[in-house]
Amino acid sequence: METRQKSYETEVLVLGSSAAGCGAAIAARRAGAEVLLADKGKLESSGCLGGGNDHFMAVLDEVEHDGLEDLYGYYATPVSGLTRDHVRNFYDAMKPCIKILEDAGVELMRTPDGSYMRSVGFGQPGPWWIHINHGYNVKPLLAKYIKGLGVKPLDHFMITHLLKDGNRIAGCMGFDVLKGDFITVRCKTAVLCMGLTAQRVSNNSSHKPFNQWFSPFVTGSQIMLPLEAGASVLNLDISDMATMLPKGWGAPGMNGINNMGGHELNARGERFMGKYDPMLENGLRRNQVMGTFQETLEGYGPPFFMDMTHFTTEDARHLQYDLMPGDKETYLEYCEARKIDFTKTPLEVEVGERMIGGIVRSDATQETDVENLFNGNIIHSFSGAMCLGYAAGGFAARKAAEVEMPSLPEDMVERRRAEIYAPLENGGKGSVSWNVFEDGIRQVMDYYVGYQRTEGSMEQALKSFETLAAYVPRIAASTVRELMRSHESMELFRLCRCYVQACMQRKESGRAMYRRADYPELDPALAKCLVTSLDESGNPVFRWND
Ligand SMILES: Cc1cc2nc3c(=O)[nH]c(=O)nc-3n(C[C@H](O)[C@H](O)[C@H](O)COP(=O)(O)OP(=O)(O)OC[C@H]3O[C@@H](n4cnc5c(N)ncnc54)[C@H](O)[C@@H]3O)c2cc1C
Incomplete structure (x- = not known):
């Protein structure tokens, strides 16, 4: 396929334009940076927030159990993967983000005495959930607000790789999911906001992978792209979610x-x-x-x-x-x-069906193991995403003011470019479509790696994945849309392989959204986070973070 090349340059690149990406873009722009907000969807409707949200979680220091100490108690636990610094960043961003939402026109509901209408949820000690009226308006309102600030959206851009200059982030590459154009972006700093929760890894009773409760558009970029760029991920083994x-x-x-x-x-x-x-x-x-x-x-x-x-x-x-x-x-x-x-x-x-998560490891300023690459996806939920995105965007903008523009690794870009479009060259006998391939992943995940599993079932899953691996070079796409789906399914596959190996490290039950029948009890000695990184061949390596 003949593709045009488009190249962009920006001070701060925000990867993903849902709640975290919006928070990051707003903070970075307000701090004076030039900001590009990239997503394979469209800013007005992308991400979970595009589906409409009806609650925003915040402590407001107004009633009992409504402050920073309560947040620490709930979030900064030994196995959460969150530090007190992250929780503090969350807290500091709550009131600014509430103000942004109201300035943008989002209707946070109030009681007759003028205070926010709030309720308790998720085992939290206080009434932290502010009710939102007309939650489906949140994203279009935020999009308008963001554009008004001068943030440049880069919609319909599927990001396939992060690019580095030495150990510094230098940008990313991928393609336009509507036109097929090849895209590179060069940046001083970048913020990861591509969604904490990868879905399409398992089925619900409808057996329709897109008929599900959360984020069918998240297939693991937030975990796999930084891992492949040299970052580490916490809690890949226990961040599953379901509802x-x-x-x-x-x-x-x-x-x-x-x-x-x-x-x-x-x-x-x-x-x-x-x-x-x-x-x-x-x-x-x-x-x-x-x-x-x-x-x-x-x-x-x-x-x-x-x-x-x-x-x-x-x-x-x-x-x-x-x-x-x-x-x-x-x-x-x-x-x-x-x-x-x-x-x-x-x-x-x-x-419902399960999803897989994990937190890219970052320091107090949310900078990851890759220099100048910040993480906005640390805590689930609308406010967790928006507030920690907001914090990361601020840190990324301040760092961007201090550093030079890096160089892109041109040889790697050319090599990867051919790989990106390879599915469009496949077809005919022996080829496989993305949906048949992806269905195979879910069959393995549902059968061997379900709500109940054992060492043996996970070993069998890895063997089945070996069989599936032979199909990866044969995935064929006949349109640019199918090219996007092909990349999503390949990414999902890489994620599931890492995930199963991560789960095999944790020989206990009770901390995750699954039970190990061979280790049915909670092991207090395992009250620690698993850290995943990749070796030079791309295989996962694990260690425990005490
Ligand atoms: C219908 C619905 C209702 C909800 N209601 C509530 C609620 O009331 N209160 C609450 O607190 N939470 C709610 N949630 C959860 C909340 O919306 C999410 O936790 C939050 O919005 C997550 O935001 P995020 O920025 O982390 O990522 P996501 O919303 O997961 O978005 C990730 C973004 O990254 C983009 N992306 C991913 N990979 C790539 C790639 N390779 N290239 C380009 N772009 C990419 C995706 O297109 C997407 O836009 C709800 C979720 C849903 C689905």
Whole structure:
């Protein structure tokens, strides 16, 4: 394929334009830097935030359990991978980010006395979740605000590699997912904001990988690209996430339901969560998922239900008609089709598919092991992403003011350029399409590396991956869109291989969103983070960070 080359240069390059990327771009621009905000999607709708968010988490120092010490207690635990510095950065950015949202026109809901309408969730000690009205407007409003600041968006840019000059970040490369143009960007500093949670690694009961609850557009760039550039990743083995889903509905819906006091019932009509978490449904999400999984193993479901029939009519109405559609506007059509009415009947739910995460290791200024490469993706959630992106953007801008523009490694760029477009040259006998290949990854992950697994099942997964590896050079794309999907599936594959090997290091259960049947107990000696990096051949190497 004949491709045009486009080259850009900027002081601060923000990789990913969802919540973290928006926070980073705003802070960097406000600090006076020239900022390019790159994403394979479009700024107005990219990322999870583009799907609409209905809560923003913040401590406000207004009521009990509402301050920095409470944040430290919740987040800076030995195995979280977060330092107190990161939590402090999160805290410092909360109020500025709330102001940005309100200045942009986002409707944070207030009670009649003028304070924010907030609720408790996720086992947190205080009412940290501010309700948002019309959550699907957040992204377009932020996009307008960001453009108004003079940030330059670079939409539809699939980033395939980070580029370095020595051990310094020098930029990135990839292609335009609509036109196929080859793109390079040179920068003084860069901020990683490509999403903490890689999805499409496993299926829910619909067996449609894009019908899922979170981020089908995140396939591991945030982990694999920095790893391949020499950074390290924490907690690849235990950062899995999953949630309960309204049955057959591929979007998260549990925040509001759990926060407002929904009761989960098993097939026998028992409210069982007390067995798994002292805060029941409002405890850790991991406990709800693993608790429901355990009930399934014991034969007490499916079906499972969330019961809101004890709510006041006003609360049930607010939940069903204000909060739930904030996640996805079509929610009310789903309710109508299934005759769902929170005031009258429990809502059927299921354990959804899993996703894989990991935190790129960074210091107090969120600079990673690669010089001038900062990390904005450290804490999940809208505010975790936006605030730590905001902090990273500020640090990146200040560093950019001190350093020279690096050189791009031109020989590597040319070599990689041919590799990037290779799937377009494949086809015919022996070739395989990205979706067939990717389906193979999920089959391995679901069968051998599911909610319950053993050393033997993971060894078998790695053997199956060996078979799949032979197909990588044969993945064929006939359009630029398929080229994007091909790169996503290859990245997903590299991620899953690293992930399984990382999970094999942790010989215990209870810290992750899965159970090792061969090591069913929590091992207190393993209250530490696994650090993953790659050796010169690209194979993962592991060590423990005490
Ligand atoms: C429907 C929905 C509702 C939610 N509701 C809430 C809520 O109410 N409150 C809350 O706190 N949280 C909520 N969340 C979670 C919250 O939205 C996310 O945690 C947060 O937005 C994550 O932002 P992020 O910037 O880390 O990355 P993501 O949103 O995961 O975005 C990553 C971005 O990087 C881009 N990208 C990835 N790889 C590449 C690549 N190789 N090249 C180019 N671009 C790339 C993607 O296109 C994407 O735009 C919700 C999530 C969803 C899906």
